[in-house]
Amino acid sequence: MYDMRTRRRVLALIEEGRSLNSVSKETGVSRAAMRAWQARVEPLSRATPCPRCLIEPELPSSPAAYAYLLGLYLGDGCITHHCRGVYFLRVTCADAWPGLIDACAEAMQILRPDNRVFRVQRQGCQNVTCYSKHWPCLFPQHGPGKKHAREISLEPWQQEIVDAHPWEFVQGLIHSDGCRVTNRTTRMVQGERKRYEYPRYFFTNVSDDIRGLYTDTLDKLGITWTHCTRHGNPYNISVARKASVALMDAHVGPKH
Incomplete structure (x- = not known):
């Protein structure tokens, strides 16, 4: 005792x-x-x-x-x-x-x-x-x-x-299996290679059902998203369009 x-x-x-x-x-x-x-x-x-x-x-x-x-x-x-x-x-x-x-x-x-x-x-x-x-x-x-x-x-x-x-709901999913990253890429413009940076949201989950709950909710919110297949696995959902990222920034934001 x-x-x-x-x-x-x-x-x-x-x-x-x-x-x-x-x-x-x-x-x-x-x-x-x-x-x-x-x-x-x-x-x-x-x-x-x-x-x-x-x-x-x-x-x-x-x-x-x-x-x-x-x-x-x-x-x-x-x-x-x-x-x-x-x-x-x-x-x-x-x-x-x-x-x-x-x-x-x-x-x-x-x-x-x-x-x-x-x-x-x-x-x-x-x-x-x-x-x-x-x-x-x-x-x-x-x-x-x-x-x-x-x-x-x-x-x-x-x-x-x-x-x-x-x-x-989207914030909870991003805070668990998502992230906000800065993409860096280069592009040829008038013969000159220029460097670009832009923000992007990723959500990665092996469950087709859970990814579906995420994308269904994004659709209802008017967020444009795409599948981003890596190493042959379609487990990543990307949000990269400027307007959609702005909405995500306003309501979700990066982890802190």
């Missing part, structure tokens, strides 16, 4: 990004106990109800945050069963983009406000994680195996949210 002071100290160390192994060595608390404490995040007496588990299911209270987190989940997220019907949602974010990490953690916290959001440091990245019994309800795309090896489609209620908040 451990007192509450020990529990608070242990959870604070984990929240700082420490591994369970290092915290266990420092405090003497077993890793099994720490995992159990992390999972106890939804006391029935005060947990925010899951909007999808009501007798008459509702949309999440913050559909914009949901659309953004849905994009992140489809790109770099996964849901894993923990124990006793508890799951954890994990989104892996590169250390190079601290603003993205904050935005991901904020979206998780908005959707499950009574649950703690953890940032676990790994080499070159952080796993933003939150435990809940209801992640499979909120993200029914969860299933066995890798996302690109199974069908991925949105439920009607999810599509309703994406249609209402398309830019947040």
Whole structure:
């Protein structure tokens, strides 16, 4: 048995990004106990109800945050069963983009406000994680195996949210599996080779379904896009037209 002071100290160390192994060595608390404490995040007496588990299911209270987190989940997220019907949602974010990490953690916290959001440091990245019994309800795309090896489609209620908040959805996808780059090329003009630079957005995902969700949303937003095949793989979607890049810059922008 451990007192509450020990529990608070242990959870604070984990929240700082420490591994369970290092915290266990420092405090003497077993890793099994720490995992159990992390999972106890939804006391029935005060947990925010899951909007999808009501007798008459509702949309999440913050559909914009949901659309953004849905994009992140489809790109770099996964849901894993923990124990006793508890799951954890994990989104892996590169250390190079601290603003993205904050935005991901904020979206998780908005959707499950009574649950703690953890940032676990790994080499070159952080796993933003939150435990809940209801992640499979909120993200029914969860299933066995890798996302690109199974069908991925949105439920009607999810599509309703994406249609209402398309830019947040696109931003989540770009923040996970996309980037804004500067293309450099040369061209002969009146016998003289000149150098040109122009911005471009890329989105890369092995799943045909997820790429389709991205391009369908771009179509609705009036964004011109093209397939960019590399090494024989049509996994890249490019947005390079000046007007389309300007719209992406206004609503998505580079990672930060």
